[in-house]
Amino acid sequence: MVVTDAGRIGRPGGLLHPPEGAATLPTAADTEPLTDQALADLGLDRLFAPAIEDAPWLDDLYRRPCADPVTIRYRQEIAAGLADPEVAGPFERLVADVRRLQLRLQATSRVPHAVARHSWFLAAAERYLEVVATFHTAIRHVELRAAGLVTARDRIATLVVGAHHRALTEETAAVRSALDRIDFTVRMQGGRVTVDRLRDEPDLAAQVTATFGRFRTRTPTPVEPTATEAGGDQITARILELVAAQHPTAFARLATLHDHGQPLIDPVVADLVAELPFYLGVMSVFRRLDAAGLPVAYPELVAHDAACGAQDSYDLAVGLRRLSDGEEVVANGWRLDPPERILVVTGANQGGKTTFARAFAQLHHLAAIGLPVPARAATVGLHDRLRTHFERQERMTSLRGKLQDELLRLHELLAAATDASVVVLNETFSSTTLEDARTLGRTFLDRLTALGARVVYVTFVEELATTGGSVVSMVAGVAEDDPPRRTFRIERRPPDGLAHAMALAERYGLSEDALRRRFAP
Amino acid sequence: MKVGLLHADDDLVLDGAAELSEHQQDLVADLGLDLLLEAMAAGDDHVHGVCTHVLLHGLEDAEVVTRRQGVVADALAHPEAVAAMYAAIGSGLETARRSAAGLYRESPEPVVRRSVERLRVLLDVLRRLRGQARRVQRSVRSRPWQAFVEQLVTVVDEAADNEMESLLEELTFPRGMLLSARVGRGATGVNHVLRRPRAQGWLSRSVDRSGDSFELPERDDEAVAALGAWRERALGPVATELSGAADDLEAFLRRLRDELAFLLGAIHLADRLSGAGLDTCFPEVVGGHDPRTSPPRWSGRGLYDPALALRIGAAVVPGDLDADGAALVVVTGANQGGKSTLLRAIGATQVLAQAGLFVPARALRLELRPRVYAHFGREEDRGLTRGRLEEELARMQRIAERIRAGDLLLANESFASTNEAEGSALAHGLFTALADAGVRVVVVTHLYEFARRLREAGRDDTLFLRARREEDGSRPFRLEPGAPEPTSYGRDLYLDIFGGDPDVERRRPGPRPRG
Structure with a gap:
């Protein structure tokens, strides 16, 4: 992990907040971040985990919905820009290179011997200049539309022509060329190590090549040193100290470079590298989905109580499985026109x-943090918090205990939810009796209706779908082909009744007739 | 180096020889080739394997067949030399294999040490082959045998032999190791090159006193490892070169052994058939x-x-x-x-x-x-x-x-x-x-x-x-x-x-x- 000045992250004018958006920034009290459990229920934990592991300061940004449409639009533009691999490439390389460099600098600062520390610093400075120059060159001719990305590029352009950066470039090259002119020898004899200038001692390796080359018929596999890269050790440091003592001028200049070159990485670069990971890992996933022919949309944000809906929305986890093993992706659409609030x-x-419910929730959360969504098109209302209630595989032994736990959690959920909230209820009350599930479900739907929150309610109790008013019935149908596919399309229509269950039983040889024949004496 | 006895261009390649295809198995069983192969092998599994491969991969050009007939005829005329060369390589490879054990992915220093041992053994085999080659130098008639013998006698003559032995001795570093380097990026040193210490005048046993030195701290494993890392860098190219030479020399000897195995098989089969009083001829x-x-x-x-x-x-x-x-x-x-x-x-x-x-x-x-x-x-x-x-x-x-x-x-x-x-x-x-x-x-x-x-x-x-x-x-x-x-x-x-x-x-x- 790289220690970064986390206080700088997310300042207005960076990649996460627009310069003019500061006035409408929500306070922490307005919104509620997703819990670990909700992240896992939505299957978003794995999407964010790689970025958070390297940049823990992104954790809250990924969890907390943003209530400001200007900020969301600002992020969407940046994300859309980075969806193009030609744009993303230089930014990704910059982040990877600077991160490696930061780790190296941390290690360098702990090297106790001055000569070794200075020498490592020189290498880091060379690498830093190289990384910045590479990025600057690569990004100069790329077409950028997003305001945030254009600002970032302009800042780098200003940086590289600045006096400090140019002086660093010149002095680094001068010190390197002085050091490169030094050839020294190390003699090892028993426990004695002797350092000297190289005179005319012949190359023994060349002699070996000349003598044994006659047997050679092919290029040999190189034998590489297995020892890890030498460096911070005492012996190397002492050897270098002796070399330094024999060449005082060059090494004095090296020390000066080290002392005057701190901090090496300019804040402009450091900030960029701290904020970019919010987009990079996620966008590489969306790029792959897009390449696999799956739709990706930048949703339109509307007020929480306006009409909303999505076309060809799909579960991100299923989309990713398609990439790995070609699983079929079934995309579904939905709409909520006032007064409709509940699916x-x-x-x-x-x-x-379950997949449908998860996709619904993913859509809302990703839209609210300014990222694209797995759908062809979507209009999404802003929300203040997103609560999930998925059936838990707990070690609860008694049904009563389980129901009690479920009701406690639902109570807490209802208390926190507002009319601007999104609630996902998956297979609620499935462990209780049908009668209990019907009664509790109806009561609960009434309370949600009164609240006005947007809800997906997955249940086996069909009567709940026929309430009307704010409730829209969505039905998972069996595909008509034979044998039946494992995936189902979910359509807006009244529930099937029992016909559908009979058909399934017949097809799987589990109808009453089939079972009788099978068990006939 | 090339063997060039059985083929003019490429040496015998036995890849996949162990696995007979279905129709090859049929052919061996149906034609009774298994009995022929047993006679050729005379109890030597390696000879059996090589002969199986060669018999089942027939030549497709009449001139090439005629060329090989000459090689086989020379082998039949010099059975002791063929057998002696085959045996010398066999025992040498066995010894070299023991020094090569565990060579895979080792670091340069042990690779150099083992490669020196291997090369000493393999050079000894080469010396014995040279002795056999000298004995038949005047009597072999086929062009491939003449070229092969010529190669054995000239590629490593006595002078080259001595030079190699003394270089191998030097690579055991009896008087320490000298290397050169530059500071490089970072503090590891770069461009490590192994050097031959300067001659030290008439007092050749005296220690070179120039330069600044320090003593390695006693019982400091880290220091020993760090110094080892410096040596490894200088020894990398030498290890590559030496193990490459040993590998290639050994590969040459293996190919030679394979070709000799076939010729030995021919000698065995000819003995069996003529022993039974039956005629054979080159077609x-x-x-x-x-x-x-x-x-x-x-x-x-x-x-x-x-x-x-x-x-x-x-x-x-x-x-x-x-x-x-x-x-x-x-x-x-x-x-x-x-x-x-x-x-x-x-x-x-x-x-x-x-x-x-x-x-x-x-x-x-x-x-x-x-x-x-x-x-x-x-x-x-x-x-x-x-x-x-x-x-x-x-x-x-x-x-x-x-x-x-x-x-x-x-x-x-x-x-x-x-x-x-x-x-x-x-x-x-x-x-x-x-x-x-x-x-x-x-x-x-x-x-x-x-x-x-x-x-x-x-x-x-x-x-x-x-x-x-x-x-x-x-x-x-x-x-x-x-x-x-x-x-x-x-x-x-x-x-x-x-x-x-x-x-x-x-x-x-x-x-x-x-x-």
């Missing part, structure tokens, strides 16, 4: 319903 | 022409089945073959009339000739065939009739997928597992098609209907041979040109042995008696 999803087991 | 091979336009050539005197000869010795009766111009040879006639023996003799002769070896005959002229395939009726799977035919067809399908114009197919009682009408139709279509495609085909068959149709077609590229039965019922192992006859003599034998009428038995599904 009740019923229908066939095994697939579709 | 005259022709080839390199388009098989569809050049007339087939195969004629010889005193041919015999070498596998049978190894089993029963001088009791084997040689025969003659005059099949020039025949693309399709059909052998019919009495059981026990020597039909299968003839087929095996033809096949083995072809295989041996194409390996550049001598052949079991007094005189022989034949054309080269890129590949030899055998399709023999199988004794096993004597289960359902249907299953046997399918097995046969499957085997024939695999052959037909691979066989090319100019190849040789030896078919022994193919399609005997079905009735005569079906079998004949199958055989006729298949064998004439192959013959027309330029494949040389020898068919031993009981399928009279097939033979008769072929005869009536009046093809001038077809030779019919018949196992003759003398009127008194005694059967010499003689095959003569002759039209197929409707009855084979199996009925006689069947009556003799089983005392029942085979015509009655034949109505049941099952295999026919075979010759």
